[in-house]
Amino acid sequence: MNSWTLECSACRHTEPGDALATVCPSCGQPYLVRLAELPASRDVLRDRWDMWRYAALLPLCDGETPVSLGEGATPLLESPELARALGVARLWIKDEGLNPTGSFKARGMSAAVTRAKALGVPGLVVPTAGNAGAALAAYGAAARMPVRVYAPDTTPRGILATIRTLGADLHTVPGHIGDAGAKARAFAAESGYFDVSTLREPYRIEGKKTMGLELAEQLGWRLPSVIVYPTGGGTGMIGMWKGFAELREMGWLDPAAPLPRMVTAQAEGCAPIVRAFAEHADRARPWENPTTHASGLRVPGPLGDRLILRALYESKGAAVAVPETAIREGTARVARTTGIDAAPEGGCAFAVCQVLAARSILSAADEVVVYNTGSGVAYRE
Numbered sequence: 005m006n007s008w009t010l011e012c013s014a015c016r017h018t019e020p021g022d023a024l025a026t027v028c029p030s031c032g033q034p035y036l037v038r039l040a041e042l043p044a045s046r047d048v049l050r051d052r053w054d055m056w057r058y059a060a061l062l063p064l065c066d067g068e069t070p071v072s073l074g075e076g077a078t079p080l081l082e083s084p085e086l087a088r089a090l091g092v093a094r095l096w097i098k099d100e101g102l103n104p105t106g107s108f109k110a111r112g113m114s115a116a117v118t119r120a121k122a123l124g125v126p127g128l129v130v131p132t133a134g135n136a137g138a139a140l141a142a143y144g145a146a147a148r149m150p151v152r153v154y155a156p157d158t159t160p161r162g163i164l165a166t167i168r169t170l171g172a173d174l175h176t177v178p179g180h181i182g183d184a185g186a187k188a189r190a191f192a193a194e195s196g197y198f199d200v201s202t203l204r205e206p207y208r209i210e211g212k213k214t215m216g217l218e219l220a221e222q223l224g225w226r227l228p229s230v231i232v233y234p235t236g237g238g239t240g241m242i243g244m245w246k247g248f249a250e251l252r253e254m255g256w257l258d259p260a261a262p263l264p265r266m267v268t269a270q271a272e273g274c275a276p277i278v279r280a281f282a283e284h285a286d287r288a289r290p291w292e293n294p295t296t297h298a299s300g301l302r303v304p305g306p307l308g309d310r311l312i313l314r315a316l317y318e319s320k321g322a323a324v325a326v327p328e329t330a331i332r333e334g335t336a337r338v339a340r341t342t343g344i345d346a347a348p349e350g351g352c353a354f355a356v357c358q359v360l361a362a363r364s365i366l367s368a369a370d371e372v373v374v375y376n377t378g379s380g381v382a383y384r385e
């Protein structure tokens with residue numbers, strides 16, 4: 005039987021697993037799920053091909069059916085051509101664009117809506133750079149729960165159309181995701197809807213960690229030497245790093261093998277984590293006037309800044325920002341050399357690989373995995 009507690013990532017305050025918790029009441033920092041038991045044997049893996057294959061490592065009670073649309077089990081595609089171009093041993097792209105609603109956000113929302121439904125909340129609200137809103141709309145529909153979404157009015161039109169199609173009550177707001185967040189919190193307070201904002205809700209991280217669990221399994225229970233991840237709110241980075249620590253603790257990975265160096269990819273127009281990393285800081289100052297066409301990266305003040313930076317420092321990783329032209333070129337290069345219709349966020353991650361290679365941060369021995377976090381389809385005008 006899976007059981008867990010919620011533990012504050014900063015002050016260690018804990019809440020029971022069945023609490024309807026947002027952030028820590030003592031210090032305002034995010035909770036992380038602590039599973040009571042970490043199974044030593046891989047026999048616990050379920051015989052199903054979606055992220056719930058890893059149900060034994062997820063917050064799911066015995067006999068409970070997850071709210072699922074077949075998220076996860078995404079392809080890990082090797083590109084010898086891009087590896088050669090970068091001068092590394094091997095390069096794979098983990099194509100998260102093939103998830104329901106076209107992004108990795110499906111994983112987090114499957115986990116979050118499963119718990120919210122079990123806890124009996126009357127409805128769900130989220131501020132979003134776009135893809136999280138589309139994912140919540142889909143999982144809310146699957147769970148037959150009402151959903152309200154606040155998104156910047158600059159969100160790609162294709163993503164806004166998906167949110168409406170899936171029946172969510174969409175509100176566009178001037179400004180960035182931080183402005184949408186203020187509206188979502190006010191609405192949650194007046195309506196009783198549960199706010200599933202990044203890291204104000206503890207379960208999205210758990211869904212995201214399956215990106216890392218799945219990668220390990222796809223590589224035969226080992227990990228690459230470098231992971232490059234386009235970082236906005238940071239749930240993917242934080243979730244994967246948590247997942248790797250759990251795999252280590254369970255003994256599912258070779259204890260002598262180092263964990264990957266984690267690399268944050270951001271856009272020069274909104275790079276709070278890159279700036280904090282360069283300053284060796286443990287918190288990120290909010291970015292003024294954030295701009296980038298990679299809308300998922302337009303997060304000027306991520307609540308999970310400490311946890312993202314901790315993953316980068318602990319893994320001896322890096323954080324690099326690239327200009328808009330490099331993001332466009334990176335996206336086109338991935339598309340034309342691999343056939344993957346990458347989102348600009350994935351293009352940004354590949355463009356960062358080119359910078360890492362030019363600065364000799366990548367070497368001939370490196371095995372690199374680049375996350376393409378979304379599908380390019382929704383970004384077309």
Ligand SMILES: Cc1ncc(COP(=O)(O)O)c(C=O)c1O
Pocket residue numbers: 107133134135136202234235236237238239240241299300301347349350377378
């Ligand atoms: C396609 C895409 N990539 C990356 C991100 C950033 O995600 P994270 O919160 O995991 O940093 C987002 C967030 O909206 C996104 O939509």
